[in-house]
Amino acid sequence: MIDNYLIFVALILGVVEGATEFLPISSTGHLIIVSDLLNFDNSSHEVFEIVIQLGAIVAVVIEYRKKLTATLLGVTHEKSAQDFLINLVIAFIPAAILGLMFHNQIKLYLFNPVTVSIALIVGGIAMIIIEKKMPKNVPLTNTIKKSQALTIGLAQCLALVPGISRAASTIMGGVISGLDRKTATEFSFYLAIPIIFAASMFDLTINWNILTIQDLPIFITGFIAAFFSARIVIKIFIKYVANHTFVAFGWYRIFVGFVTLYYFY
Numbered sequence: 001m002i003d004n005y006l007i008f009v010a011l012i013l014g015v016v017e018g019a020t021e022f023l024p025i026s027s028t029g030h031l032i033i034v035s036d037l038l039n040f041d042n043s044s045h046e047v048f049e050i051v052i053q054l055g056a057i058v059a060v061v062i063e064y065r066k067k068l069t070a071t072l073l074g075v076t077h078e079k080s081a082q083d084f085l086i087n088l089v090i091a092f093i094p095a096a097i098l099g100l101m102f103h104n105q106i107k108l109y110l111f112n113p114v115t116v117s118i119a120l121i122v123g124g125i126a127m128i129i130i131e132k133k134m135p136k137n138v139p140l141t142n143t144i145k146k147s148q149a150l151t152i153g154l155a156q157c158l159a160l161v162p163g164i165s166r167a168a169s170t171i172m173g174g175v176i177s178g179l180d181r182k183t184a185t186e187f188s189f190y191l192a193i194p195i196i197f198a199a200s201m202f203d204l205t206i207n208w209n210i211l212t213i214q215d216l217p218i219f220i221t222g223f224i225a226a227f228f229s230a231r232i233v234i235k236i237f238i239k240y241v242a243n244h245t246f247v248a249f250g251w252y253r254i255f256v257g258f259v260t261l262y263y264f265y
Contacts, residue, residue, distance in 0.1 A: 006042065009218075011225050014221065014222035015225045018059065021226075022188070023167055024165050024249045025168070028163055029116045029119075030256070033259075047204065047207050048218060048222055051222055057193055057196050060192060062231065063234050064189065087146060088191060090149040090150050091152045091187075092194050095156040095157045110162050114261070118257070119257075120260065121254050123250075126250075127172060127247070130172055148178065166196075170188040182241055186238065
């Protein structure tokens with residue numbers, strides 16, 4: 001029998017995941033507090049979070065399908081496609097290696113409200129400082145070099161700490177390395193595909209034994225909700241970053257960080 005309340009919770013959490021995964025505000029922090037507010041403690045909640053992440057990633061694949069298809073078709077003979085793929089690999093490797101090495105320790109010691117809250121606050125302060133200190137007259141580029149891809153990849157390692165936000169670390173890494181905000185944001189979207197897919201498949205393999213057929217309606221609901229909310233946010237966010245800084249997101253992170261601390265303690 002389908003639990004209507006769990007379907008409702010899955011819908012809300014799917015929307016939250018899709019709306020926050022690609023913004024520099026930490027989807028993990030939002031899911032922790034919303035899950036607690038809705039009293040969501042399903043036995044397969046870890047797998048559920050994997051499923052809704054995949055829903056958000058599919059939204060990126062659909063949104064940028066032309067670019068991704070052109071890259072795959074041209075990778076054997078077009079230099080631009082080859083460079084793009086190489087940059088993705090360079091940016092993917094650092095966090096993939098560290099995540100694989102320290103996966104268990106991160107899950108055991110860092111996935112808690114205190115860590116997430118502090119990471120939100122510290123990340124918000126760092127975001128504001130970076131934006132305020134960025135030289136105003138330095139020309140930014142929309143062409144990604146291998147050194148910039150490496151900088152983004154190293155910055156992404158910070159996102160292994162829950163609450164830092166993968167989007168925040170990669171976008172700020174791109175901005176610091178000299179990319180314009182739109183290019184840095186779009187590259188962050190592309191980079192999310194391999195890194196989140198790999199992490200999701202790894203977690204899914206570990207937690208496969210807790211899956212039950214009764215969870216299928218909840219998973220489907222969360223996946224669809226995450227997919228559609230992510231598609232909407234991606235379109236709006238790209239237009240926003242073309243003409244705005246990330247200072248507002250920095251202040252929002254600080255606010256959510258203190259709210260999370262207050263809520264749990």
